[in-house]
Amino acid sequence: MFSSRSGWLNRIVLLIVLVNAGIVVSSRLGLALAPPEAATTLYGWALLLGGFAIILGIANAVRFHLVRVQRGQREWLLSLLLLIVFALVVGAGISSPEGTTGLLSEWVFDAVLAPGQATLFALTGVFLLSAAYHFLRIGRPGGVWITAGALLMLLVQTPFLYEIVPESLVDLVDWLLTWPVMAAMRGILLGGALAVLFISLRLIVNNAK
Amino acid sequence: MATSDCPHCGYGNPLAAQYCVQCGTILGGQKPPPAPTGESADEPGAREGEQGADPSQPDEEGAEQQPPKRSSDTDDSRDGPHLVAEEDETVEDAQGEGPSQSASPAGPLLRGLGGLLEPADPLSYITSTSGADDPTRDRPTGPAGELSADEEERRHLRRLFSEDLPTAVGASPDATARAAERSQNGSGLRRQFWLELILLLGMAGALFWGAQTPRGGAGPHALPGLEQAHRQIDSLQPNSLVVVNWAYDPATAGEMDFVAQPLIEHLLQRQAKLIVFSQLPGGPATARRVVARAEASLQRPSRTQITANLVIEGGFLPGGAASLPLLGAAPARALPVDPSWVDLRERFRIAELGDSGPALTLVIAARAEDVRRWMEQVQPLNGGTVVAATSAVVDPSVRPYLHSGQLAGLVSGWGGGSAYVRRLERARGVAEQARSLRQINGLNWGVGILIAAVVLGNLAGVTERRRP
Amino acid sequence: MSPFSNGLPGIMEDAGLILGLVVSLMIGSYIVRDSILARLGQYVLVGAGLGYTAVLVWRNVLWPRLFAPLLADPMSWQSAGETGFLNLWLPFVLGVLMWGGGLELLRRPPERLGGRRLLRLLAAVPAAILGGVVMGVAVSGAVQGTLWPQLNAAVAAADGQAGAGQARWLVRFLTLLITGGVLIHLQFGPNAGGSENGSPTPGSLASERKEAADEGRPRLYRVLFLTLLRVWEGIGRRALWLAAGIVFARLVAVRFALVLSRLDYFLFEIPRSDLWQLIWASLRGAGS
Numbered sequence: 001m002f003s004s005r006s007g008w009l010n011r012i013v014l015l016i017v018l019v020n021a022g023i024v025v026s027s028r029l030g031l032a033l034a035p036p037e038a039a040t041t042l043y044g045w046a047l048l049l050g051g052f053a054i055i056l057g058i059a060n061a062v063r064f065h066l067v068r069v070q071r072g073q074r075e076w077l078l079s080l081l082l083l084i085v086f087a088l089v090v091g092a093g094i095s096s097p098e099g100t101t102g103l104l105s106e107w108v109f110d111a112v113l114a115p116g117q118a119t120l121f122a123l124t125g126v127f128l129l130s131a132a133y134h135f136l137r138i139g140r141p142g143g144v145w146i147t148a149g150a151l152l153m154l155l156v157q158t159p160f161l162y163e164i165v166p167e168s169l170v171d172l173v174d175w176l177l178t179w180p181v182m183a184a185m186r187g188i189l190l191g192g193a194l195a196v197l198f199i200s201l202r203l204i205v206n207n208a209k
Numbered sequence: 210m211a212t213s214d215c216p217h218c219g220y221g222n223p224l225a226a227q228y229c230v231q232c233g234t235i236l237g238g239q240k241p242p243p244a245p246t247g248e249s250a251d252e253p254g255a256r257e258g259e260q261g262a263d264p265s266q267p268d269e270e271g272a273e274q275q276p277p278k279r280s281s282d283t284d285d286s287r288d289g290p291h292l293v294a295e296e297d298e299t300v301e302d303a304q305g306e307g308p309s310q311s312a313s314p315a316g317p318l319l320r321g322l323g324g325l326l327e328p329a330d331p332l333s334y335i336t337s338t339s340g341a342d343d344p345t346r347d348r349p350t351g352p353a354g355e356l357s358a359d360e361e362e363r364r365h366l367r368r369l370f371s372e373d374l375p376t377a378v379g380a381s382p383d384a385t386a387r388a389a390e391r392s393q394n395g396s397g398l399r400r401q402f403w404l405e406l407i408l409l410l411g412m413a414g415a416l417f418w419g420a421q422t423p424r425g426g427a428g429p430h431a432l433p434g435l436e437q438a439h440r441q442i443d444s445l446q447p448n449s450l451v452v453v454n455w456a457y458d459p460a461t462a463g464e465m466d467f468v469a470q471p472l473i474e475h476l477l478q479r480q481a482k483l484i485v486f487s488q489l490p491g492g493p494a495t496a497r498r499v500v501a502r503a504e505a506s507l508q509r510p511s512r513t514q515i516t517a518n519l520v521i522e523g524g525f526l527p528g529g530a531a532s533l534p535l536l537g538a539a540p541a542r543a544l545p546v547d548p549s550w551v552d553l554r555e556r557f558r559i560a561e562l563g564d565s566g567p568a569l570t571l572v573i574a575a576r577a578e579d580v581r582r583w584m585e586q587v588q589p590l591n592g593g594t595v596v597a598a599t600s601a602v603v604d605p606s607v608r609p610y611l612h613s614g615q616l617a618g619l620v621s622g623w624g625g626g627s628a629y630v631r632r633l634e635r636a637r638g639v640a641e642q643a644r645s646l647r648q649i650n651g652l653n654w655g656v657g658i659l660i661a662a663v664v665l666g667n668l669a670g671v672t673e674r675r676r677p
Numbered sequence: 678m679s680p681f682s683n684g685l686p687g688i689m690e691d692a693g694l695i696l697g698l699v700v701s702l703m704i705g706s707y708i709v710r711d712s713i714l715a716r717l718g719q720y721v722l723v724g725a726g727l728g729y730t731a732v733l734v735w736r737n738v739l740w741p742r743l744f745a746p747l748l749a750d751p752m753s754w755q756s757a758g759e760t761g762f763l764n765l766w767l768p769f770v771l772g773v774l775m776w777g778g779g780l781e782l783l784r785r786p787p788e789r790l791g792g793r794r795l796l797r798l799l800a801a802v803p804a805a806i807l808g809g810v811v812m813g814v815a816v817s818g819a820v821q822g823t824l825w826p827q828l829n830a831a832v833a834a835a836d837g838q839a840g841a842g843q844a845r846w847l848v849r850f851l852t853l854l855i856t857g858g859v860l861i862h863l864q865f866g867p868n869a870g871g872s873e874n875g876s877p878t879p880g881s882l883a884s885e886r887k888e889a890a891d892e893g894r895p896r897l898y899r900v901l902f903l904t905l906l907r908v909w910e911g912i913g914r915r916a917l918w919l920a921a922g923i924v925f926a927r928l929v930a931v932r933f934a935l936v937l938s939r940l941d942y943f944l945f946e947i948p949r950s951d952l953w954q955l956i957w958a959s960l961r962g963a964g965s
Contacts, residue, residue: 009798013805020809021816028534028589028817036538039813043528043535044542045768046810049803050528051738052772056779058731061723063783078716082724089728099736100494100729106681108725109494111693112700114459115942116722117491119701121460122939125932126708129408130400132659133666136925139674141867142918147663149922150929154660157601157624157930160653162430170430177605178433178612181923183852184916186609186827187859189581193819193827200816405708412933413940463938464931490730493737498679525737530818531810585822586814601930605923613830615822622927623934644941651937652930659929 014207021200062086085112152176404662411654419650429649431628432604434611438596438618439632441569442472447480449568450561452523452536452593456572456579458491461600466499467626467648468598469573473503475633476571477519484544484559484567486523488533488579493524507635521559530582537590539563566591569617573598577606584615601625623648691952698947701939743769771803778803831856858913861906867914 020042026032027039065079089108096102100109136150137143155161156173445451453473457465476483485496500520523544526532535543540562570593572583580597588595594617597607601622610616620629627645630637637645682693703718747765778800781793831853947953 009801013801016802016805017809017812020806021813024534024810024813025817028813028821040535040538040542041763042806042810042813043532043538044764045771046531046807047526047528047535047543048739048743048768049772049775049807050532051734051742052775052803053807054527054730054734055739056776058727059776059780060783061727075716078720081717082720082727085721085724086728086731089725090731093729093732093736100733101497101681103682103684105729105732106494106679107685107689107693108729109459109491110679110682111696112722112725113491113729114462114495115697115701116704116718116725117458117460118463118935118942119704119939120719120722122463122932122935123705123707125934125936126405126408127400128929128932129404129659129662132925132929133401133404133662133669134399136663137667137670139667139670142914142921145915145918146922146925149919150663150926151660151922153923153926154656154929156430157622157926158653158656159429159649161656174433176919177608177923179848179852180855180916181605181920182608182612183831183855184859184913184920185605186612186831186852187856187863187913188606188917189609189823190827190831190856191860191863193823196815196819197824200812203812409708409936409940412937413944416937416940416944461931461935463936464934467934490726490733493733494681497681501680525733527734527738529811530814531807534814534818581823582818585818589818589821601934602924602927604927605920609827609830613826615826622930624930644945647941647945648934648937651940652933655933655937656929659933 010207014204017207018204149176149181401662404658404665408655408658411658412651415650415654416647419647429624429627431625432619432621434608434616434619434621435625435628436618437611438472438598438620439475439629441594441596441617442475442479442481445476445479445481445568449479449481450565451476451481451483452540452562452567452570453483453485453496454570454572454574454579454583455485455487455492455496456489456574456576457600458487458489458495460491461575462495464600464623465573465575466502467623468600468620468629469499469626470503470506471626471629471633472571472573472596472598472620473500474507474635475629477503477507478633478635480519481568482519482521484521484523484562486526486536486544488526488529490525493522497522506638506641530586533582533586534590537587540591566593569593570595571598572596574603575600577603580607580610580616584610588615596620598625623652694947694950694952698943701942705939739772743772771806774799775803854909854912855916856913858909858911859917860913861910862913862917865906865910867910 023034023038023042026034027036062083065082067073068079069076069083089105092104092108093099093102096104099105136147138147140146152169152173155165156170162170453476455469457469473483483500485493485500487493487496521544526536526543532543541559544559544562570583570587572580572595574580574597577599580599580603583595587593595615596618597610597616597620599607599619599621601624604619604621604625607616607619611619620626682690700718700721703714704722706712706718707715743765747769750761774796778796781796782800784793786797948957
């Protein structure tokens with residue numbers, strides 16, 4: 001996370017990280033090492049710093065495209081268009097006292113953002129078919145189990161298939177979902193939670209070294 | 210610019226790249242060969258000074274040991290590829306690393322249980338709905354080219370759940386062109402254009418003729434959890450405070466609107482007081498639209514009246530998981546502060562949240578991550594009752610929370626939303642019925658084509674194996 | 678177009694409809710190939726998204742929560758005691774440091790000591806605070822919200838959801854078996870019993886078994902234990918595969934719903950709009 005070459009600076013940064021993490025953990029686990037308000041204050045800071053970070057990220061992206069336009073790099077015209085659209089949308093939002101609930105911003109949302117984002121993600125549905133064609137094969141590792149699970153679920157969740165499959169099969173899928181699959185997912189959740197613990201520990205120990 | 214081929218997909222990446230631009234495989238930041246001795250005697254020292262004075266600039270070693278930041282953790286994750294330093298400078302900096310910074314693969318810090326670090330976030334490994342090519346899944350354990358069966362299996366699963374999303378603008382100027390070449394050459398996901406065309410035509414035809422098809426049967430199957438969700442909302446007293454975490458935006462609205470609207474309608478029917486907030490930039494605007502449609506379907510007098518009386522806009526809450534506990538610890542601080550939105554009475558209502566907590570929390574999420582965050586960051590603090598309305602793919606991942614009693618109800622996917630609508634005591638409009646019929650017909654055709662594609666794929670596999 | 682932009686002149690509504698259609702078609706053209714049209718659509722979308730987010734963050738977060746209160750009462754750090762200082766001034770300073778240091782980090786590193794170097798150093802402070810809070814909430818949340826309740830639920834008696842005809846203890850045992858198997862799989866991987874090329878991965882069960890064999894003593898209990906673990910891991914792995922299949926089917930439902938929604942937009946929503954009806958009527962009039 002931080003440079004390992006400047007010891008004192010690394011230690012200060014690590015100390016800040018640990019103190020903040022310690023305040024939060026002690027507050028959450030009721031260890032009373034720090035007043036509960038301290039953690040609440042930190043959450044409030046995180047909220048505001050999150051806002052600052054987003055603006056910084058946007059500034060970075062704008063700068064990236066500005067440089068591209070300045071240097072006439074590949075697709076600089078598209079970058080210029082991006083910057084123009086960005087400026088127009090910001091202008092529309094700032095000029096209205098209501099901000100993003102103003103008429104112009106709502107118009108931008110309806111005219112560009114909603115249809116654009118929806119279409120971009122709908123593309124993945126089409127590509128899914130090619131993925132299924134290539135990778136949902138019985139001969140692959142675990143292919144029988146994966147294909148069986150997929151077909152069983154499709155039988156139950158697809159309207160025309162659901163109408164023709166026997167009730168016992170529907171009950172079987174519900175049972176699978178409620179018990180074995182839930183148990184497997186619980187294992188994944190537990191593994192993920194343990195991983196979070198160990199990653200945190202690893203970051204701390206690595207930086208301390 | 211010197212490149213090195215990815216051991217997974219063969220894509221030519223810059224030498225300093227930590228991850229493959231095309232498939233996300235961890236490359237481990239292969240360094241250029243060390244500079245000849247004496248090339249610059251004072252270079253390492255000078256660079257050391259620079260690095261030392263730059264604590265927040267991740268160095269190579271740190272970057273390798275640290276898991277890559279997941280897109281789901283950023284508020285503007287979809288713009289992630291833009292939030293990079295200028296490409297030329299990055300490469301120059303990385304190539305300028307001295308010999309003293311030779312790459313050392315990060316070994317496991319902890320033996321034994323430390324192995325659990327390997328699948329850093331297995332949840333997204335299985336259920337990621339966006340950006341499924343998470344590089345953490347492909348942590349190579351051996352030299353390039355010697356892929357173990359473990360790697361094979363992981364790659365297989367990852368491919369199964371990933372699609373060739375369009376390369377984000379600005380991420381890599383020539384990545385898409387190269388990816389297209391690879392696809393044509395057989396590397397990466399080979400798209401079957403004829404199958405995709407059949408799917409699109411089939412679905413379009415089904416939509417055209419779907420509205421005329423009489424629908425029979427009992428409708429879509431509702432998975433366990435819906436009954437409990439309905440019961441929880443139905444038992445709400447008028448004016449109960451309900452916090453709604455709106456965790457989807459227009460990208461997934463095509464599915465999620467079907468799930469969210471019936472629940473919002475039900476809450477409005479029960480005259481619950483909704484406090485709606487979102488951690489996604491597109492969330493508040495999406496919520497406004499769905500609430501307006503729900504209000505229209507309930508035929509209430511006007512949108513403004515319902516917004517003033519029953520819905521409080523909590524707006525946008527940045528900060529991700531770090532700021533979320535504020536809703537449990539001090540909701541009045543987390544929720545709206547702009548006086549132009551909220552009148553004085555509503556402010557008092559929000560302040561009540563801090564004392565008694567909400568009567569119910571509804572998490573409407575397109576990703577399992579958002580439900581998990583709520584269960585981890587807010588629910589332990591306020592102990593409130595939580596109902597989740599999720600995308601279909603999220604259902605299996607959050608079911609353990611339903612089983613453990615942390616979730617009081619679960620409605621998922623278009624099927625769950627449709628089953629929920631049937632429980633609401635209201636007449637459905639002609640347009641709504643027609644759309645529902647079209648959806649059913651389109652889904653039927655789509656799944657039929659998918660099953661045919663899977664059968665064909667397996668036959669093709671058998672043929673390929675028999676071929677010498 | 679939604680009722681939220683109804684106050685604009687009619688021409689804007691029509692323009693919005695056309696713009697939405699054009700952007701959708703451009704982005705959708707990626708299905709055929711990654712053309713200049715598809716990229717144009719993406720750039721417009723990203724530009725609008727960045728602008729919208731910037732306005733949202735400023736108008737919804739930074740201005741009302743921080744800058745407006747500070748401007749309204751700049752001396753709040755004195756008058757309101759610690760509250761104004763802790764909740765307004767400190768985050769303001771940290772945010773400014775983050776902006777300054779972050780923008781500085783985007784430039785080439787300075788060659789001499791000076792203000793720029795100091796800015797880079799100070800930028801680490803807000804990053805460290807944010808990192809510390811993220812680490813704290815991640816760890817405590819994982820323990821409180823997932824680890825402890827899920828472990829409890831895994832061990833606790835199964836409730837009545839198993840169905841009347843099923844032996845409860847059997848279901849409970851199965852659940853525990855699968856959860857444990859998945860954890861073993863996540864720990865040791867599928868090569869727990871032995872790898873294909875004969876060289877077991879260090880730390881795996883296979884390497885443990887090899888070590889036991891190398892020692893030359895008949896450690897039957899150890900081999901039995903490792904075999905048991907291998908079988909257990911196999912059960913967990915198969916449950917994971919089954920779960921993966923089910924998740925895939927659910928993913929199909931999601932993605933197809935998104936495709937259908939877009940097709941519905943092109944085939945039904947657009948043709949029903951007033952503008953489209955007008956164009957269609959004029960075309961038919963010209964044709965007849």
